[in-house]
Amino acid sequence: MKTYVIADIHGRYDLLHAALERIEANQSGGTVVFTGDYIDRGPTSKQVMDRLMHGPTDDRWRWICLKGNHEDMMVACIRGQADMPWWLGNGGRETLISFGGVVPDEYITWAESLPQYHSDGERIFVHAGVDPTKTMADQTEAMLLWYRGTKHRDLSHPEGYVVHGHTPFEDGPIILEGRCNLDTGAVWTGKLAIAVFDDDVPGKPERVFTITA
Numbered sequence: 001m002k003t004y005v006i007a008d009i010h011g012r013y014d015l016l017h018a019a020l021e022r023i024e025a026n027q028s029g030g031t032v033v034f035t036g037d038y039i040d041r042g043p044t045s046k047q048v049m050d051r052l053m054h055g056p057t058d059d060r061w062r063w064i065c066l067k068g069n070h071e072d073m074m075v076a077c078i079r080g081q082a083d084m085p086w087w088l089g090n091g092g093r094e095t096l097i098s099f100g101g102v103v104p105d106e107y108i109t110w111a112e113s114l115p116q117y118h119s120d121g122e123r124i125f126v127h128a129g130v131d132p133t134k135t136m137a138d139q140t141e142a143m144l145l146w147y148r149g150t151k152h153r154d155l156s157h158p159e160g161y162v163v164h165g166h167t168p169f170e171d172g173p174i175i176l177e178g179r180c181n182l183d184t185g186a187v188w189t190g191k192l193a194i195a196v197f198d199d200d201v202p203g204k205p206e207r208v209f210t211i212t213a
Contacts, residue, residue, distance in 0.1 A: 001028070002196055002197065003196075003197040004030065004194055004197075005194065006034050006192065006194055007034075007164070007181075007182035008184075009037065009186065009187075010038070010042045011038075011044050011048060011187065012048070012187055012213075013044035013047035016048055017051070019211045024058065024061065028060070030199075031062045031120075032062070033066070033125045033163070034052065034063070034064070034066060035126065035163070035164060035166075035182070036065075036066045036067050036071060036114070036166075037165065037166070038052060039071065039074060039111075040074070040087075040092055041090075042091075043094060043097075045094065045099070049107055049110070053110055064115075064118050067111070067114035067115065067116050067145060068128075068145065069127065071111040071112075072141075074103070074111060075108055075111050077092065078103060079112075116139075116141060116144045116145060117130075119136060119159060123160045125163045127145050128144060128145055129143060129148075129162070129164055130155075130157055130164075132155045136157075148167045149181075151169060163179070163180055163182070163197075163205075169181065170184065173193040180204065184210075191210055192212075194208065
């Protein structure tokens with residue numbers, strides 16, 4: 001089976017819809033991992049969340065939605081744990097507009113409950129990055145959701161190949177021996193990269209394809 005990975009949608013439902021159509025053309029099914037940052041900056045955050053919360057329409061597919069730092073930021077600010085201008089100035093204003101001014105509680109609860117990483121035994125899927133000196137059980141939220149590594153600095157984690165987004169590079173994705181960064185700044189570039197992994201083959205993606213606006 002195959003695992004498909006989509007990073008950093010940032011309110012671009014058009015790109016998400018096109019990516020899912022392309023992925024689901026594989027009639028055998030598989031797994032889709034979304035590595036967070038579904039909201040903010042782009043114009044259609046509500047549509048993106050609606051689609052992800054609804055889940056796959058075919059039981060041959062399994063979806064895994066991880067938490068990104070923008071979901072973390074939204075939850076913290078709406079729950080009163082951080083100052084609202086922090087979120088609004090980082091794309092939250094566009095998210096509020098897409099919801100008509102108020103994000104309903106069921107969306108906040110969903111975002112709050114998202115896992116911070118997923119492991120399939122061969123790979124570690126995460127929003128931002130991992131500390132290679134610590135087990136996954138000992139990772140911090142700051143590392144998993146907020147860490148920014150350098151462009152071509154590789155790492156190797158003993159628990160698997162690391163698949164992440166979070167740090168945008170217009171000329172990405174960045175595919176290295178121990179990790180890959182799939183964030184191509186889709187909200188600005190109109191280019192969304194999807195990595196395809198063979199579940200039986202460890203390491204790097206077997207291929208990457210790109211959806212363009």
